[in-house]
Amino acid sequence: MQFVSPETSQGTPEVIPNNSFWPEVNLAQYAKVMRSDGTVTPERLKQVVLSAMSEVNTELYAWRERQELLGYNHLDEVPASKLGNQSQRVHHYLNAIWCWVRAVLYERYADYDATASGSKRGTELEKVGDDLWRDARWAISRVQDLPHCVVELI
Template sequence: MSFIAPAPSSAPKTIINSEFWPDIDLAKLREAMRLDGTVTNERLEHSVINAALQTNSDLKDWRIGQQILGFDGLEQVPAEQINGQSIYLQLYLRAVYCLTKANLIERYSDFDSTAKGLKAGEVLGESVDDLRRDARFAIRDILGESHVTVELI
């Protein structure tokens, strides 16, 4: 039995975001989320756009508030810096990256409907939940909200 490594992705690309939000560098996303060449650029682009749309929508009111205060872009909003980057930028990218990977895992699990594939899908399902939670936490951190929502019945 031989092992054939997936081909590296070709032609790094940047997804141009709306004017307030940062653009998404697909090569950096691939590196951060450990996505190899089995994820095509077309599929990755589709998932990133979906993730950015969702994240931008969740942060729409916050963005409008920042723009009213005179900030034209996320990186202009005053924030603590870690490793020379705004924590808002880092949290935004975390949300987009996590939602992208969650979307990809959900879509790739439909390739194999055998017992082995279904078992792998169950394991990946836990990972999808973790990724969606991490994205939600990042968004709530930007909003300045708690990670826990409690409602008394």
């Protein structure tokens, strides 16, 4: 039996510019934080990251407009506590992007192995994907200082 590990990406880490309000997204930082092993091609990763950026930016569009009307031209200018050396809003925004990307990749690559063990792994990854979608939703809420969920009694 021989073990073959996934190759690490050989491409140059890329920084994807965002619009003027949102921070850029560093693919090397994503790979470190989300423990990406290079199985996904750099081109595919970039495509999924761009889609995630578009979706998260759209979800936060009205909130961003309100912040710009208040005179804040970039997310890190909006008042917030610091985590490490960055605004917690920037942290949550990037976390939303990264969780969104990882969830999409889990969903798309779950059928990578069609064996019985691959089927079992796909079931396990489904739960991980659900957790990532939840984390993305929570991060989007935290950017806006909203609670994780809203419950109404009927």
